[in-house]
Amino acid sequence: MKLSDKPLSAKEIAAGIKNKTFSATEIVRNSLSRIDKLDGDIHAFLAVTGDQALLRAKEIDEMVSKGEDPGILAGVPIGIKDNICTRKVATTCGSKILNEWKPPYDATVIEKLRSQGAIVVGKTNMDEFAMGSSTEHSAFGPTRNPHNINCVPGGSSGGSAASVASGMVPLALGSDTGGSIRQPAAFCGVVGLKPTYGLVSRYGLVAFASSLDQIGPFSRNVEDSVLLSNAIMGHDPLDSTSLDIETPPIKIDIDKGVKGLRIGIISEFLEGISPEISKAIELACKYLEEGGGQIESCSVPSVRQSLSAYYLIAPAEASSNLARFDGVRFGMRVDGKNAEEMMVNTRTAGFGNEVKRRIMLGTYALSAGYYDAYYGSAQKLRTLVIRDFKSAYQKFDVLLSPTTPTTAFEIGAKVDDPLTMYLSDVCTIPTNLAGHPAISVPFGHDSKGLPIGLQVLAPALKDNLTLRVAKYLESAVEKANV
Amino acid sequence: MSEEKYEPVIGLEVHCELKTATKLWCACPNEFGGEPNTHICPICLGLPGTLPVLNRNAVEYAMWIGAALNCEIKPSKFHRKNYFYPDMPKDFQISQYDEPINVQGYLDLPTGIRIRIERAHIEEDTGKSSHLGKSGRIHASYGALVDYNRAGVPLVEIVSAPDIRSSEQAKDYVSELRAVLVATGATDGRMEEGSLRVDANVSVRKGPNAPFGTRCEIKNVNSLRSLVRAIEYEIKRQIEILEDGGRIVQQTRHFNEDTLSTVALRSKEEAQDYRYFPEPDLPPVSPLDTWINKVKQELPPLPSQRRAKVKETFGTAEDSQIITLVEQDLDGLFLDVVSRGADCEIALRRLLNEAASQIEAAKKLDAQDFAELIGMEKSGKLSATQCKAVLANMLEGGGSPMQIAASLGFEGMNSNELEEVITQIINDNPDAFERFKAGDEKVSQFFVGQVMKATKGKANGKAVIEFLEAKKS
Ligand SMILES: [Zn+2]
Numbered sequence: 001m002k003l004s005d006k007p008l009s010a011k012e013i014a015a016g017i018k019n020k021t022f023s024a025t026e027i028v029r030n031s032l033s034r035i036d037k038l039d040g041d042i043h044a045f046l047a048v049t050g051d052q053a054l055l056r057a058k059e060i061d062e063m064v065s066k067g068e069d070p071g072i073l074a075g076v077p078i079g080i081k082d083n084i085c086t087r088k089v090a091t092t093c094g095s096k097i098l099n100e101w102k103p104p105y106d107a108t109v110i111e112k113l114r115s116q117g118a119i120v121v122g123k124t125n126m127d128e129f130a131m132g133s134s135t136e137h138s139a140f141g142p143t144r145n146p147h148n149i150n151c152v153p154g155g156s157s158g159g160s161a162a163s164v165a166s167g168m169v170p171l172a173l174g175s176d177t178g179g180s181i182r183q184p185a186a187f188c189g190v191v192g193l194k195p196t197y198g199l200v201s202r203y204g205l206v207a208f209a210s211s212l213d214q215i216g217p218f219s220r221n222v223e224d225s226v227l228l229s230n231a232i233m234g235h236d237p238l239d240s241t242s243l244d245i246e247t248p249p250i251k252i253d254i255d256k257g258v259k260g261l262r263i264g265i266i267s268e269f270l271e272g273i274s275p276e277i278s279k280a281i282e283l284a285c286k287y288l289e290e291g292g293g294q295i296e297s298c299s300v301p302s303v304r305q306s307l308s309a310y311y312l313i314a315p316a317e318a319s320s321n322l323a324r325f326d327g328v329r330f331g332m333r334v335d336g337k338n339a340e341e342m343m344v345n346t347r348t349a350g351f352g353n354e355v356k357r358r359i360m361l362g363t364y365a366l367s368a369g370y371y372d373a374y375y376g377s378a379q380k381l382r383t384l385v386i387r388d389f390k391s392a393y394q395k396f397d398v399l400l401s402p403t404t405p406t407t408a409f410e411i412g413a414k415v416d417d418p419l420t421m422y423l424s425d426v427c428t429i430p431t432n433l434a435g436h437p438a439i440s441v442p443f444g445h446d447s448k449g450l451p452i453g454l455q456v457l458a459p460a461l462k463d464n465l466t467l468r469v470a471k472y473l474e475s476a477v478e479k480a481n482v
Numbered sequence: 483m484s485e486e487k488y489e490p491v492i493g494l495e496v497h498c499e500l501k502t503a504t505k506l507w508c509a510c511p512n513e514f515g516g517e518p519n520t521h522i523c524p525i526c527l528g529l530p531g532t533l534p535v536l537n538r539n540a541v542e543y544a545m546w547i548g549a550a551l552n553c554e555i556k557p558s559k560f561h562r563k564n565y566f567y568p569d570m571p572k573d574f575q576i577s578q579y580d581e582p583i584n585v586q587g588y589l590d591l592p593t594g595i596r597i598r599i600e601r602a603h604i605e606e607d608t609g610k611s612s613h614l615g616k617s618g619r620i621h622a623s624y625g626a627l628v629d630y631n632r633a634g635v636p637l638v639e640i641v642s643a644p645d646i647r648s649s650e651q652a653k654d655y656v657s658e659l660r661a662v663l664v665a666t667g668a669t670d671g672r673m674e675e676g677s678l679r680v681d682a683n684v685s686v687r688k689g690p691n692a693p694f695g696t697r698c699e700i701k702n703v704n705s706l707r708s709l710v711r712a713i714e715y716e717i718k719r720q721i722e723i724l725e726d727g728g729r730i731v732q733q734t735r736h737f738n739e740d741t742l743s744t745v746a747l748r749s750k751e752e753a754q755d756y757r758y759f760p761e762p763d764l765p766p767v768s769p770l771d772t773w774i775n776k777v778k779q780e781l782p783p784l785p786s787q788r789r790a791k792v793k794e795t796f797g798t799a800e801d802s803q804i805i806t807l808v809e810q811d812l813d814g815l816f817l818d819v820v821s822r823g824a825d826c827e828i829a830l831r832r833l834l835n836e837a838a839s840q841i842e843a844a845k846k847l848d849a850q851d852f853a854e855l856i857g858m859e860k861s862g863k864l865s866a867t868q869c870k871a872v873l874a875n876m877l878e879g880g881g882s883p884m885q886i887a888a889s890l891g892f893e894g895m896n897s898n899e900l901e902e903v904i905t906q907i908i909n910d911n912p913d914a915f916e917r918f919k920a921g922d923e924k925v926s927q928f929f930v931g932q933v934m935k936a937t938k939g940k941a942n943g944k945a946v947i948e949f950l951e952a953k954k955s
Contacts, residue, residue: 211762238533240765
């Protein structure tokens with residue numbers, strides 16, 4: 001058959017391959033040719049693993065012809081953020097210091113994807129060690145926004161977001177420490193979910209801030225997000241912070257609508273946002289009310305201090321997590337007169353400026369004499385954020401906010417101004433501090449044609465509720481556009 | 483110089499490797515030795531993306547140690563101790579910091595002195611570097627090799643209060659601690675293989691009521707002998723400085739086995755800031771009360787209890803003998819043999835003098851056989867010399883002492899035969915016998931010698947004397 005120009009969803013691909021409408025090989029070829037055609041401009045991928053993907057596609061096709069079920073993602077091409085370890089395939093974290101390091105093992109999510117029939121077609125670009133909000137901090141050059149190649153795709157999972165938005169792949173994995181899935185999803189007009197902390201194994205995710213990091217899905221629609229979530233979630237004995245619960249909580253009840261749901265609009269996140277995003281929120285409220293949702297304004301006071309708490313906790317953990325990049329066992333090595341000098345030389349040459357900035361910030365925050373004032377108070381603030389969300393969720397089932405204060409900004413606009421750059425994560429960071437789930441769902445465009453994303457937040461383990469509300473908003477936008 | 487007016491104050495930090503089957507965070511074998519970098523995996527190499535998963539057995543072993551040291555076993559947390567060093571795969575060590583699993587215990591030394599234990603916490607071991615440079619220090623070397631087989635091996639660090647007052651006491655503490663640790667089964671306690679490593683904090687002060695002096699930490703003490711020497715050297719060094727009007731600088735010092743002296747590694751001013759913070763990859767460890775109680779109930783008898791048991795059975799034994807008996811792990815055999823009717827004194831003597839030199843073989847001795855052997859010496863069927871010879875054979879291959887004695891030709895002489903021989907010798911030496919009757923004890927040895935010569939050593943010396951005594955009247 002001839003594959004249509006409109007990219008297929010993951011659900012359509014898996015179904016089509018299973019009923020032999022088309023083959024996994026055709027699908028992978030199609031994905032690879034699209035990457036070939038578009039990625040010169042967009043630069044979503046750091047590496048494309050075409051040969052391996054085609055080999056795997058052949059295996060999937062053989063399974064189908066033998067009547068075996070390859071899994072819920074049968075033959076679906078997927079892009080993997082380059083901080084997720086893939087066996088024998090370079091994993092760079094967007095950094096020179098890893099020096100094309102090829103992990104000797106697969107991350108747990110990669111094993112899970114394989115067992116569900118998904119096919120990894122490449123590793124996607126990112127801000128170095130996931131530190132950034134624009135993918136401009138990649139050591140291998142920025143990724144461009146498919147909606148406007150002069151704009152950033154957001155970050156740090158900018159490559160994953162752009163690869164899905166441009167139709168090169170239907171699915172991609174990202175990681176979200178302070179918004180690194182949701183913010184680029186919003187900028188690129190795709191769906192991005194940060195699951196409840198502990199639902200997806202972190203084993204094989206190169207750590208940025210261990211207590212905040214979570215792997216999650218990118219897709220072009222909410223249903224595909226459910227599909228990918230179900231493939232990657234579940235307890236992993238290799239990750240001690242992985243939740244030991246029976247089954248992933250994502251049920252396919254996302255079509256239930258919003259009738260009777262109590263929905264709070266986080267008032268703190270409406271301050272200082274662009275007028276067009278403000279309008280989008282108003283429109284969303286109208287749709288939700290039409291669907292039977294109860295809308296009310298909701299205050300979560302401590303989210304105002306979240307940014308400061310985050311910029312102490314995340315760098316503190318990062319300063320320790322990134323210590324192992326010392327030139328001794330793997331990656332780049334720049335020699336010196338002795339071991340200490342070799343380590344200093346390696347790290348000086350290997351890390352980019354944003355990474356160095358955060359390592360210094362974190363080292364300082366943990367130093368003797370400063371620990372209580374910085375790291376200690378940040379942890380107290382974190383407790384406060386959790387408490388405020390808890391009281392909000394006594395009144396509301398879900399909370400709604402913009403994902404970002406603005407739509408995608410131009411490449412180069414903020415790269416020299418870290419504080420302004422940090423502000424683009426102001427709406428997404430509190431979720432990570434609380435360990436809760438939150439999703440960004442596309443909700444129209446601004447006057448420049450750039451996508452707007454709305455964020456749906458829910459209490460821990462209510463990931464399906466965020467998907468349900470997101471699905472409703474997605475349908476509402478579709479109906480309005482018809 | 484007046485050493486008498488100074489009192490040393492010593493606290494010891496003992497690192498003890500746990501003998502779990504696998505390492506603390508991964509499934510690699512926890513074995514001493516092996517070709518370099520053969521017991522490694524992505525996790526204990528700290529490769530990017532890997533995470534630690536706590537070995538439950540290591541926690542249980544740590545709890546055994548806590549229970550044996552009379553500690554309170556508490557909910558605990560892991561922290562990261564951050565510092566750069568090539569033999570630390572992650573460039574931080576996962577350790578317990580302000581919430582260790584065991585706190586506030588004590589250890590009673592055989593001398594009766596009680597040393598308080600401040601804490602006994604779980605942490606991971608590092609790899610081992612060998613430097614190709616001329617000095618032993620990493621800063622001066624131009625090349626280094628690192629073996630990560632030991633990286634991630636579980637350790638318990640036992641920190642004593644500064645309650646120790648002499649090098650001899652420090653030695654007693656480590657010996658007793660080692661015995662306790664080995665008794666729990668948590669470690670093999672081999673200092674020479676590094677499974678027990680000691681750091682000593684030493685200071686001196688003017689008399690028992692003076693405030694503590696500035697202390698120095700001495701590292702690299704690899705044996706009990708080195709511990710005593712290092713502490714003595716350090717005490718002397720500090721007293722000399724004070725007597726010369728100087729001031730002690732708080733520092734870490736390295737004990738040099740060759741020069742038997744300590745040299746400064748780094749002072750407090752250059753001390754590392756370890757930037758401890760809670761390990762985000764590991765949840766807190768909160769052993770349930772049922773688990774703690776089970777550990778306490780199942781704790782094997784400790785050396786002090788075992789010594790008390792021996793003392794109870796054999797009250798006149800010397801303390802030093804009992805300590806050695808328990809140290810050699812031969813107290814079980816001793817009590818078993820005695821319970822089968824063997825004589826305490828002879829059994830203890832044979833165990834300490836003969837069996838102790840072949841501990842492994844001695845532990846395999848059949849208690850019934852051994853009891854029989856002691857019985858044969860006691861009854862005079864075997865002389866002391868014969869008994870030792872039979873025992874030596876038993877240690878080599880085992881077997882019944884009767885058969886061994888027979889095969890060695892130690893068939894005890896029966897009383898009639900012996901009496902005949904003695905009567906003959908008395909008749910041949912009437913003058914000597916007269917002197918014996920008059921009370922000249924020395925002559926008895928002459929007779930024993932004569933009898934032995936005539937019987938080719940088969941006779942029992944004690945029996946000969948008894949016959950002589952009987953013949954007096
Ligand atoms: Zn290992």
